[in-house]
Amino acid sequence: MNRTRVIGEEAPVGSGSTWTHRRLLPPWLRREPLSLWLAAIAVAGAAALPVLYLVVRAAESGESAVDSIFDFDTLAILWRSIQLIVLVTLGSVLIAVPLAWLTVRTDLPYRRAWAVASVLPLAIPSYVGALAFISAFGPKGLLQGWLEGPFGVDRLPDLYGLTGASVVLILLSYPYVFLTVRATLWRLEPEMEEASWTLGRSPWQTFRRVTLPLLYPAIGAGALLVALYTLSDFGAVALLQYDTFTRVIFNEYNSAFNRAVAAALSLVLLAVAVSLILIEASARRRARYYSGANAARRRRRIVRLGRWRLPAFIFSSLVTLLALGIPVFVLVYWLTRGVNAGESGLFDWGAAFTSVQYSLAAAVVTVIAAIPISVLSVRRPGLLSTGLERFSYVGFAMPGIAVGLGLVFFGIRYATGIYQTVYLLVLAYVVLFLPVAVGLIRSSLLQVNPRMEEAAMSLGRSQINAFLTVTVPVIRPGLAAAAIMVFLLTMKELPATLILGPIESRTLATSIWSAAEEAFFARAAAPSLLLVIASAAPMTFLVLRERSRN
């Protein structure tokens, strides 16, 4: 009774506004509200600012900057970058997909604990992770020290170069794939897998033939993020002595002080990023991944691992031990050494509070900004919507310093009021981390049958109301995962925070950098541990909510 009355009130307003704009728009724009298109275009426009800046800088010096690209051994650098990207992406998928499946679908012991632990490496800044790995496994690291007494090992093999850089980057970035795959696994509807079981296929065959193909979009989205992150990372490749584009660009900014050449090289890096984005797009299947019935509330069958339980347990333990255990162990080691040496006041709670504030704001704003682009690219695949979605990825591939300087360039000219305030900083975070949110939201939207929303609209709800009340609750795991991922990434973001942060503001990431730069390892360890702890909280919350729902 009540519901009918509500609908009766809303119907004229909703249908009226829809009707008006539909008449004004060309046919290909008619189905979604104009405001959604405008919002998506505005967000993509913001993401374009740093690119525009790079073009302005590179063009300003005329041909000389372009020529100078050929002063470098650009092809060799390109080849090295590609090798690293391929290894890191493959490695991340091989670790993340089984881990996601094990923690969602099986009777793996302590799977919720593994789920939290498996995402946390994302909270470790790559320079801290690389430093910790070198301390632990370097030719003369902690491990060598322990082996020397009993076994007489006086030197471990070098971990520098391609091997070390790819191992460290895999361990720090597989969570991108883990999270996208996990969010999708939660929403996969069980009938197809059940049918496969009914037809007598083993769990492994079912996984390979039924589940895995359904996961392709999520794996693709996660793998693209890993590839772009690898392209833009500076900390790990610098410490592990592997020359990629970012190292050359960093050198141009920091010792050659040549912004034009740095901009030209950054554009080459962007071209690589665009190729990666196009590769993922061509591999992406056009198919939808929802079923006709709404089976979302049905109980899902848990796969019994049987004799595979122990190997699965060892696999999960090993990944967590390497990716989280080693860095945390080394950080605690540095911290206790510092405390024993009499250092005090190592924990900077003010910086932790600032970091959490910035990261919360970034998470909420980025998720909201990602919704229009995600919805349009899923519901209205076409040149414009797909273009907008693909374009939103470029920020993630750009060196943070280029994004920071791009927003300095525009901020100081056209937005003086918000220059060096948290608002411009949050905009930078949106530009940098938008694709992470878009990827996660897209994969969960792909599983929502649009007919549910259409049904709500036919019952008289406005389009926005139908989206908020029908679709949003269904894609909530995707939205939550997106918010948490952006939160973790913002917590550790350094170059843009250094350039754009309000003057006198100090975050955990900047404290770590400031201390590590001067070899004060104990002072770097304390904020690093706080960073991991502060990131663990929202992740635990997300996993516990999954439990209450299922």
Add this chain to the structure above:
Amino acid sequence: MTTEIPNFLARRTILMALGLAAVLVLVIACSSDNNNDSSENSGPSDEGGELIIYSGRSESLIAPLIEKFEAATGIDAKVNYAGTGSLAATLLEEGDRSPADVFFAQDPGGLGSIIELVKPLSDELIGRVPDWARSSDNLWVGISGRARTVVYNTDALSPEDLPDTLEGFTDPVWKGRIGWAPTNGSFQAMVTGMRLIWGEERTRDWLEGIVANEPKVYAKNTPTVAATGSGEVEVGFVNHYYLHRFLAEEGDGFAARNYFLPGGGPGSAILVTGAAILKTADNAIEAERFLDYLLSAEAQSYFAEETYEYPLIDGVERADMLPDLASLSTPDIDVSDLGDLAATQNLLREFGALP
């Protein structure tokens, strides 16, 4: 029917709206925090004024000094800490709209890149440091000195095993035992010094010899010193003060010490950090007082005792563990000539030392 009223979908919408509102409040709260800061600070600014510093030297070293400056002058100093390179680039992007008053840089290269944005300093200020430690046109002044040196692993080597000059390390016996950081600005400044002192040919020979000895490449000074201490390499070409940070944190057991080349030459070049005042500074008077403070006995003693650097003004003693500047047989070069690194980088690239 009426039991359906508390619709769970509506509840979620409300929850979401509440969440959004909470975050908006947070954002506004933290931006108004900043406003509060500035309004609180406008109190002392009546007496002392305000100052905005862009510091390429890190907060962990400089923040205590800034506090002393504020206490001594009543000036409210706000510092933007970041890398020298990104700050120089930021200043160039900001142009004449820059809020900065002072640029405090890690090396002359950073100052050189923004030289058109800064204004001449007073003769009195400039006159406090030796001629070699300032820009020839009085546009920036050196604040503290650091020596290039060789750090060696004390388990593997003793000083007698080490050559008199850097050229000794081109001997094939050093193969696989050297660590260096060719992307580091101080290292590149040293190679620029080589080109000035030794000339192009001799510098090439040196680079060729070192590259043939397959040195381990590190990202910068800190990891080079760490690797020398752990025995990963036996010697490293670095700035002198990083060792003292490790000794302070890890104790005297840290297995590395500095070796100041008795033969001098570019291997013991003295480099400086420096500061300049922006042409567009709104707080030019406070900016001058800051530079005046950096070149005071108090601040120079701080550099000597807390950061193990060389003080540059007369009457302040270096830290006990450091050798006398005069005894370092430092080469006779003008540090402002070390700022131009482009040719050096091309040379390093030619030998594959830079990507």
